[in-house]
Amino acid sequence: MDDKEKNAEVAKAIKLPDLASYMQVVIKQLEIDKKWSAVHTYTYTLKSVTEFYGGKGTPVPIDEAFTSGRLKEYEEWMRLEGTRNRKTDKKRSDRKHGVPKGLSLNTISTYMRTLKAVYNRLADKKILPYNPKLFDNVYTKVESQTKRALDTKQMNTLLHTDIEKLPKEMQCALAYFLLMFLFRGMPFIDLAHLRKQDVKGKYIVYSRHKTGRQITVRIPKEAMKLIEKFKNMNYDSIYLFPILDKKNAAKEQSQKNGKIKKDKELYMNYLRVLRNFNLKLEKIATLLLPDVKLSSYTPKHNAFAI
Incomplete structure (x- = not known):
């Protein structure tokens, strides 16, 4: 008896919901638990899976989805096509040949590992x-596709750049990037959520957004200059930098909504801010460090270079 026959037998006995319905239940629970990163990943995995099966509203039988053959077909679809969204296809098209590219290996791995987590819940x-061995023949590796750390010369180029000579939209992005580096690899989410009250003289004392652990970081003189120049000038804001201000309109718009919905909107807004930050870093790299990739992860990998 193969995987499909075994699954069908179980499904018939207990009247399983389809995969989409089950994942929606899991997503709701993750929202209640405020695991917003997981909510984001599960939501996009579900969207991809339903597109593979024919689009929103198409039944995705659990007994069919979790077979080695069907999982392999889904992986191959992601590698070759990846989406039926025309707008996304256009953005990902090979400009020379006009052929839509598939999803990146990291994205394929993320979706497959998410499905594996769903399967483990069901099992x-x-x-x-x-x-x-169900997922042995599909791609679930976690690999860095790029060199994230900069060498000393590259880092010094950024540290000694005259920020004021950059286009205005890049000035804040480079300042935030350098601050993350000078604060010993501070994650962007922590920089964005730093409060004015976290500055204690020559130190910053804050709680990690991910773990809640309290961290104390000494403020180097180079960082102090950047803080003074790029600090939040909005007196009513609690944030040290205007990263989430104004763009955080979701907070004001959702006051009448339930707390879970509001928190989700705030997290999605943060993701938009993060994407915008990374896009600006790409432009900075093109201008100052051609052929080098900069991202919000780079300061973490260079944190101990000085």
Whole structure:
């Protein structure tokens, strides 16, 4: 008896919901638990899976989805096509040949690992029989596609750039990038959420957004100059930098909504800010460090270079 026959037998016995319905239940629970990063990943995985099966509203039978053959077909679809969204296809098209490209290996891995987590939930609840080798033939590796760390010369180029000579839209982005580096690899989400009250003389004392752990960082003189120049001038704001101000309109618009919905909107707004930050870093790299990739992860990998 193969995977599909086993799954179909179980499905018939307990009347399984389809995969889309089950994932929506999981997403709702993740929202209640405020696991916004997981909500984001599960939501986009669900969107991709439903597109593969025919689009929104198309049933995705669990007994069919979790078979080695169907998982391989889904992986191959992501590699070759990846989406039926014409706008996305156009953005990802090969400009020379006009052929839509598939999803990146990291995205494929993310979606497959998410499906594996869903499968493990189902197996733990005895809804599906557990097959430890089910995902062996699909791509689930986690690899860095690019060199994230800069060498000393490249880092010095950024540190000694006259920020005021850059286009205005790039000035803040480079300042935030350098501050993350000078603050020993501070994640962008922590920089964005730094409060004015976190500055304690020559130190910044803050709580990691991810873990809640309290961190103390000494403020180097180079960082102090950047803080003075790019600090938040909005007296009513609690934030040290205007990264989330104004753009955080979701906070004001959602006051009448439930707390879970409001928190989700705030997280999605942060993701938009992060994407915008990374786009500006790409432009900075093109201008100052051709053929070098800059991202919000780079300061973490260069944190101990000085």
